[in-house]
Amino acid sequence: MLIVKEFALVLFLSTKLCNSQEWKFPDDFKFGVATSAFQIEGGWDADGKGVSIWDVLGHNRSVLVKDGSNGDVACDSYNKWEEDVMMVKNLGVDCYRISLSWTRILPEGYGTKINPAGVDYYNKIINKLLENGIEPVITLYHWDLPQFFSPLGGWTNPVVVEHFAYYARTVFTLFGDRIKTWITINEPRLICQSYKGLIGDVTPNFPLGVAEYLCAHNVLKAHAEAYHIYDREFRFKQNGKISITLDITWSEPANASNPEDVRAAEQNVLFEFGIYANPIMGFDYPRVVIDRVANRSKLENLSGSRLPKFTFAEKLRIKGTYDFLGINHYITMYTRAAADPPVTRPNLDVDAGGERFRDPSWEGCGAAWIKVVPWGLRRLLNWIKNTYHNPDIIITESGYADDSEVFEDDGRINYYRVYLNATLQAILEDGVNVKGYMAWSLMDNYEWIYGYTLRFGLYHVNFTDPNRTRTPKKSVEYFKNVTKTRTIN
Numbered sequence: 001m002l003i004v005k006e007f008a009l010v011l012f013l014s015t016k017l018c019n020s021q022e023w024k025f026p027d028d029f030k031f032g033v034a035t036s037a038f039q040i041e042g043g044w045d046a047d048g049k050g051v052s053i054w055d056v057l058g059h060n061r062s063v064l065v066k067d068g069s070n071g072d073v074a075c076d077s078y079n080k081w082e083e084d085v086m087m088v089k090n091l092g093v094d095c096y097r098i099s100l101s102w103t104r105i106l107p108e109g110y111g112t113k114i115n116p117a118g119v120d121y122y123n124k125i126i127n128k129l130l131e132n133g134i135e136p137v138i139t140l141y142h143w144d145l146p147q148f149f150s151p152l153g154g155w156t157n158p159v160v161v162e163h164f165a166y167y168a169r170t171v172f173t174l175f176g177d178r179i180k181t182w183i184t185i186n187e188p189r190l191i192c193q194s195y196k197g198l199i200g201d202v203t204p205n206f207p208l209g210v211a212e213y214l215c216a217h218n219v220l221k222a223h224a225e226a227y228h229i230y231d232r233e234f235r236f237k238q239n240g241k242i243s244i245t246l247d248i249t250w251s252e253p254a255n256a257s258n259p260e261d262v263r264a265a266e267q268n269v270l271f272e273f274g275i276y277a278n279p280i281m282g283f284d285y286p287r288v289v290i291d292r293v294a295n296r297s298k299l300e301n302l303s304g305s306r307l308p309k310f311t312f313a314e315k316l317r318i319k320g321t322y323d324f325l326g327i328n329h330y331i332t333m334y335t336r337a338a339a340d341p342p343v344t345r346p347n348l349d350v351d352a353g354g355e356r357f358r359d360p361s362w363e364g365c366g367a368a369w370i371k372v373v374p375w376g377l378r379r380l381l382n383w384i385k386n387t388y389h390n391p392d393i394i395i396t397e398s399g400y401a402d403d404s405e406v407f408e409d410d411g412r413i414n415y416y417r418v419y420l421n422a423t424l425q426a427i428l429e430d431g432v433n434v435k436g437y438m439a440w441s442l443m444d445n446y447e448w449i450y451g452y453t454l455r456f457g458l459y460h461v462n463f464t465d466p467n468r469t470r471t472p473k474k475s476v477e478y479f480k481n482v483t484k485t486r487t488i489n
């Protein structure tokens, strides 16, 4: 079946190539690979680093992690960073997206004390990347919150906002002379889901259906503060761009000619993605989110809505805080309209309504939630274009997992082939302003509550070898060819 599909795609691509010389990525399109600090660095307490919530989870509650592992060593990039840079170079990509560990730079998370060894570590990586002609793309926050904030309620406590702003200013001061692309926060939806105990249950039990909205509220404010600090104090001398990365699941109406299904599908996208995108790229939360949470809160006999309200000044401050839009995409689902469930156990998914399902015939991979559905990417890119006035988009993550050690990773090659093709269709045929595509991930790494059981890497990492040996998988050659020819083959 896979072979037939691949053949069809190759035929399609060669027809494209014959019909036009232009079935190529535009000159300003950037290819990249991505990782994040906690998932690769290890060195969890090296040279003065402070403790993050994920260090604590890995040490005290590793029962929540599928293989009971932690990120103490991970890929050991704290020591092997130079080899990593060479692996990135070998791929011929334009950029490498990494994240900074907040507690490696400000060990206490809240204080003004800077850890020189942490600064040195990131300086070395940034400088080496630049020396090798690779643009470092930096995410400030990729889930490893300083442990200090955990007993205070983590992101549900607005106190995090000012500390994040302080951290952002510190980082722009330290590294901004060399950085042109910043991402404030990675996937707020996943961050906030943890406050209902879904992802790693990194926080205590919070009141259902309340904490995740409080978290979203504070994440949006923190992002906006970082944006304004950059905009006001650094942009004129550093000339970079800054935005946020949102993950987006594409919700396709189960029956596109049934208006109820169409409404239910869009409602899902607005609850998951619009809740962040609308305040930033429009003004305030989506109307449907405000109304539904208010109505359901009333049915639950609450005195007010579970969704917090922004003041007018806050809405203005968040509006427009993006120079491009970063998106991570892995999932497509069908949505059909469904009667609202009773008001027990409220949470965002229930508030969003509808019933979601996958087509069982979709090709899967090692991660149960990822199916190979490239048209979902194309549709969501078009939806963003039409809904938010065609912003510049960078796909900051997209990738495929194996659940065993696969070196001849044809599944991954096929995935990149069809997803890059969907990206190209969106650019060339639909006029979507996609400016970059970063593969998740450079190498196998610590996949949060899945530990080391899921492998997303272009490079294999041997986690039982103290040297954490890296070996290119077959997909490295494929990706190299894409970056070299700037086309899909």
Ligand code: NOJ
Binding pocket: 036, 039, 186, 187, 328, 397, 440, 447, 456
């Ligand atoms: C998105 C997250 O940003 C990343 O940390 C994670 O590893 C990938 N999804 C794959 O699940």
